[in-house]
Amino acid sequence: MDLPSWTDEKFGTMKRAALWLVTVVGEGNVFTKADLREAFPGTAQIDRRMRDLRDHGWRIDTNREDSSLESHEQRFVLQGEPVWEPGKGRPKSSVAITATQRREIIAKDGNFCRSCGISGGQIYAGTYEAAQLDIARRQVRRADGSTEVELVTECNRCRVGGRGLTSDLGDVLGEVRRLGQMERKLLAGWVAKDRRDFSDLERLWADYRSLPEESREKVRQELALKDGI
Structure with a gap:
């Protein structure tokens, strides 16, 4: 099914932004604030309308979620609800956190x-x-x-x-x-x-679990050596 054009102004800004992400940016790719504002010149609060997509299951990461991104970059990770379809994209009841x-x-x-x-x-x-x-x-x-x-x-x-x-x-x-x-x-x-104090042995177990297999084998050998196994 062909998608509507993101330039079609009969859709609201949020829906057009969603279509722009899908058809221009593409999942997994990075875009900048400048790219967004160039695509929607003169559109007030385009950044907020883009963030509104997260309430509909869209994943758009900033450098807070992805440390490889610069402060002016965002990554379109995953498409959520197709908000441009009839009956979709209605405002969610969640209230902004002050x-x-x-x-x-x-x-x-x-x-x-x-x-x-x-x-x-x-x-x-x-x-x-x-x-x-x-x-x-x-x-x-x-x-x-x-x-x-x-x-x-x-x-x-x-x-x-x-x-x-x-x-x-x-x-x-x-x-x-x-x-x-x-x-x-x-x-x-x-x-x-509101906390659990872990013993030295429990912390050692956690450290062991995080080792690669080659290193874990050396730990097993050390334990076998000390225990005479």
Whole structure:
């Protein structure tokens, strides 16, 4: 099926921007703010209309999600809902998050990513990339089966990887109820501190798991040597 022309002004700006991405930029390719403004000269808030596509499942990364991009560049990663089709592209009910709300949510979440635990500005292990904290909208399935959107603090890496993820509160509560008394007490302590302290052995296991196979074999040999296996 042939797509409408992105220059057809009977479509709104957001729909034309979507068609421009698909037919001119192409998935996986980079475009600049200058490219966008050249394509839509004199169009007010074209950057915002482009961002609105994210509410319809479109993935458009900036240098916050993709460190290989410059500040003036964006990458069209994935096409979402075909907003130009009849009945599609209607405004979503989600409300913009204010700067004050953002600060309050990050503070309540302990000033770290709730998915991986990294703090804002902390360097990702093995890289020179610093984590940036932002707010993600997370689908949460309640114990009664209903689904609601809640706001959570995530770093730039986890926020991209977690798109489309639904957290199941009912499953979590069910697992909590199945815990024995000792396990329940241990978990309650972690919850009260909002953190878990890992032992040296657990950290060593995590380091081992991250090694390439050739290096993992050397660790296995070392363990066999010490144990006389």
